[in-house]
Amino acid sequence: MNKFREEQQRLLKELVYNSRLETQSEKVLPFYEDTIDMHQIPEKLRMTLKSQKRII
Numbered sequence: 001m002n003k004f005r006e007e008q009q010r011l012l013k014e015l016v017y018n019s020r021l022e023t024q025s026e027k028v029l030p031f032y033e034d035t036i037d038m039h040q041i042p043e044k045l046r047m048t049l050k051s052q053k054r055i056i
Helices: 002-026 043-050
Strands: none
Touching: none
16 A cells, blocks of 8 residues: 555656646746837838837
8 A cells, every 4th residue: 555655656746847847848938028129129120020010
């Protein structure tokens, strides 16, 4: 019986560990539109971004 519990505990730890690994790999860094001043972006690039609707 003790061996069964140890195995179940090991499996649970493995699942938790794998879950954390998946969560870490799926993290996405936030994007802030105001990171760069709009006046620092060349006009041509700004127009391209606007046409792709990436900026307002």
